[in-house]
Amino acid sequence: xxxxxxxxxxxxxxxxxxxxxxxxxxxxxxxxxxxxxxxxxxxxxxxxxxxxxxxxxxxxxxxxxxxxxxxxxxxxxxxxxxxxxxxxxxxxxxxxxxxxxxxxxxxxxxxxxxxxxxxxxxxxxxxxxxxxxxxxxxxxxxxxxxxxxxxxxxxxxxxxxxxxxxxxxxxxxxxxxxxxxxxxxxxxxxxxxxxxxxxxxxxxxxxxxxxxxxxxxxxxxxxxxxxxxxxxxxxxxxxxxxxxxxxxxxxxxxxxxxxxxxxxxxxxxxx
Numbered sequence: 001x002x003x004x005x006x007x008x009x010x011x012x013x014x015x016x017x018x019x020x021x022x023x024x025x026x027x028x029x030x031x032x033x034x035x036x037x038x039x040x041x042x043x044x045x046x047x048x049x050x051x052x053x054x055x056x057x058x059x060x061x062x063x064x065x066x067x068x069x070x071x072x073x074x075x076x077x078x079x080x081x082x083x084x085x086x087x088x089x090x091x092x093x094x095x096x097x098x099x100x101x102x103x104x105x106x107x108x109x110x111x112x113x114x115x116x117x118x119x120x121x122x123x124x125x126x127x128x129x130x131x132x133x134x135x136x137x138x139x140x141x142x143x144x145x146x147x148x149x150x151x152x153x154x155x156x157x158x159x160x161x162x163x164x165x166x167x168x169x170x171x172x173x174x175x176x177x178x179x180x181x182x183x184x185x186x187x188x189x190x191x192x193x194x195x196x197x198x199x200x201x202x203x204x205x206x207x208x209x210x211x212x213x214x215x216x217x218x219x220x221x222x223x224x225x226x227x228x229x230x231x232x233x234x235x236x237x238x239x240x241x242x243x244x245x246x247x248x249x250x251x252x253x254x255x256x257x258x259x260x261x262x263x264x265x266x267x268x269x270x271x
Contacts, residue, residue, distance in 0.1 A: 029246065036243055037236045044240035052218045053226035054244070060134065060222065061202040064141035068198040071142075072149035073191065077183075079150070080157035095147045105143050106211025113139065113212075136213035137220050141202035148201055149194035156190030157183075193256045200252040204245065 037044070044050065079091055097105055113130040114120045123130060130136050164186065168178045184191070206224040213220040215229065223245060230238040 032239060032242060032246070035239050037240070040236065041240050041243075044234075044237045045244055047237070049217060049221075049226060050223075050237065050241055053221055053223045053241075056134070056137070056218065056221065057203055057223040060137045060141055061199050063138045064145055064202040065195055065199040067138070067142045068146045068149045068202075069191070069195055072146055072194070072198070073153060073184075075146075076150045076153035076157060077179075080154045081162070094150055097144050098147045098151075102144060102205065102207025102209075103211050106140060106208035109136070109140055109143060109208065109212040131212060132214040132216065132220060134213075134219055137209055137222060140208040140212045141205045144205050144208055145198040145201040148197040149191075152190050152194030152197065153187060156187040160186045196252055196256040200249060200256075203248060203252075 045054075075094060079087065079094070110131060111117045112119055113123065113136070115124055115129070115131060117131075120131065130139065164182050165178050168182045169175075173181070204224060205222070206228065209220065209222055210225060210228075215221045215225045221229075223241060227238050227241045227245070230241065
């Protein structure tokens with residue numbers, strides 16, 4: 001029986017390179033933790049501006065995650081369960097925010113929903129002004145986070161296949177019933193994992209938010225923007241708030257990994 005510290009089938013040099021890579025990620029985090037002024041930590045993260053930024057980030061990230069679920073589930077279903085001309089191009093465009101610089105995404109949103117944008121002028125005549133508002137923050141976060149849910153869910157849908165859905169259809173279930181009673185339960189762990197990752201991406205969004213929504217305290221200044229501003233005037237506050245984001249990110253990654261593990265486990269049972 002192999003011990004917990006053995007490397008089955010993996011050359012030792014691979015483990016050494018992996019350790020160097022892990023240190024590359026961990027050392028900056030350790031350096032940041034060592035920089036925290038623990039005597040003032042609570043005061044730094046509970047200041048009025050910090051609390052406002054954190055509360056705004058949580059509210060907008062939750063709203064963005066809900067929008068990702070509302071739009072992402074149908075998009076993943078269409079990409080995974082249908083075949084049509086231009087599908088690969090559509091998939092590439094849907095996943096484009098994954099590789100697009102956030103500032104470019106912010107500019108695209110500004111030229112779409114801004115006062116002189118493609119839709120912004122029409123919306124303004126209706127009394128709806130989106131740019132530089134809390135709504136703009138939610139839209140920016142949704143724009144960058146949506147691909148995470150679509151990618152996670154589409155992969156899960158392709159993995160589970162259509163066997164159970166076909167059985168439900170042959171038994172007379174309507175498509176909506178099949179979706180609600182069979183498809184969604186089958187990929188629920190992947191849906192939860194994708195939603196958690198979308199929430200994390202929305203919570204950490206900076207570039208698109210700054211470009212499209214600006215930085216107005218209590219309205220559009222999320223926690224990443226507050227950290228950026230505090231970096232110049234109060235580095236200790238910036239480090240303390242960064243640590244808060246790191247803790248949230250670790251929790252989110254742990255939850256997403258656990259959900260992903262559940263997905264693998266349930267898929268293994270179905271085989």
